[in-house]
Amino acid sequence: MSQEEHTEPDLALQHPESDARAQRLRKLADLRTANRDPFSVERVERSHRAADITNSAAAHWAMPDADRSALRFVTAGRITAHRLKGKVVFADISDESGRIQVYVRRDDVGEDLFNEFCAYDLGDYAEVTGYPFITRTGEPTLHVVDFHLISKALRSAPIGKTDDEGVVHGGLSDLEMRYRYRHLDLLANQPARDVLIKRCKVVSAMRRFLDDAGFLDVETPVLQVEAGGAAARPFLTHHNALNYDLKLRISLELFLKRLIIGGIEKVYEIGRVFRNEGVSTRHNPEFTLMELYQAYANLEDIMDLVEKMYLFICQQVNGSSTFQFGDKSIDLSLCPWRRLPMLEGIRQYAGIDPDELRTMEMAVAACKRINVSFNLETETTLGGLIEKLHEQYTQPNLIEPTFITDFPVETSPLAKRRQDNSNLARRFEIYIACQELGNAFSELNDPLEQRLRFEEQVQQRAAGDAEAHPMDEDFVEAMEYGMPPTGGLGVGLDRLALVLTGADSIRDVILFPLMRPNRRSIT
């Protein structure tokens, strides 16, 4: 600790009423003077968590008073409410399990300690020892016989008050504050904690499912010379000692396929990828992607796996096979899920017949006929235009789980072609609650074809498409050593968490979403 920090309590004593923080510093100094420095505490031996006492109090209520008051429960947590009532004070102590009301009487602890307890601020951490009882108003409560402060909050946290109906008054609702200062969001808002926990359960359930299915959990490089495996612009960085530029990965695909080539038959990675694109309620520049590859499996095997895996995750996270989307209940156990070829969906929802989409000119004419809401000028390929129609017209209708199949091959440079129609890729995407929740291929394993696909992409790049896939000679060479037929899947985990938690924005399921630096961040 610096000398400057040591002087702060003294400054507070000189200006004791200047502000709330100074008052708290003064209280801290008082505690230190009384040899009860909260920051000297290192360890707390809790016998119960807050919510456990609530249960125990009811269980012990039948005991004779004398026996029950001889019990000693120890718990600790943040003080989230206090109600001083003359010579007795009630306080709420909250930990991760919930909250417990504690009750301190002056006659029990003596005047000095009673006054000290009364001086504790909202946000402080206390350890309390006592026995359970139920108040006249019926609330399980810990009757405190001993306590001490174990950490001091120097700032007043935005802790709201909850009324009988569970409505929180006050608290923290400003979205910028919630995202920028997530610690305040989490300590003030129980729903924020619930979403965090659910998101973690999504990831752990997925890992458990894949581990149990025999997939190997691996890690591959984030820093890459060329960022491939997806259509996106990368972030650039630089290695000083080796003096060359690097890119942050935009997908996991190419390295995982090398593991397949190396003889690993079932492999997956859950990792952060980075795409240098816009920010929205559905996009964050860094997000968590899961990709898996299974040798000897085809597209239908992956569909089967997706149905089983998503059902498992939903059951683990929500405790049932259903989840809420708006006022609808979506049941993931109704297998097999709907399968809809992309062109069929466009016929159904955009009213354009597949025969009208055979050439770029015909497709543009058809789009003009139905007055599409997007800019036709920016579309350079027929496949791109078809995908656009799908996103604009079909996707908003895909509430129940749906596999969209038969993607245009020119937007799928890493997927096999259909044997019976070389314009279509052996690829599907999963849609649930109108969100794209997965993208799968029968992976292209023909190195000669792969080179041609990359060359087409390089041409699109030369024509101005900054997101077209770059040539990756090393990858093509790796494939020339022989890659088994393989099914692959990629899933944006933030989106999956978004849907399963019913969150409004991807920022609700990303703990620290990207924010522009504000004035306080620049020092």
Next chain:
RNA sequence: GAGAGCAUAGCUCAGUCGGUAGAGCAACGCCCUUUUAAGGCGUGGGUCCUGGGUUCGAGUCCCAGUGCUCUCACCA
């Protein structure tokens, strides 16, 4: 990247036609020994986002900037 909106006490928010900056909660003081959005009386607390401009006078009107939100465009 484009358009619209928002920015006032620690938190949630009012602020009329341009005329001394307001409430609830939180904080501080007093009263209250089973309260619970505890209650009662009293007190303190402001870079009205930043910088210019108009005006006798700006939280309010004008211009520029910053951040956030929403919609659109690109992306998952």
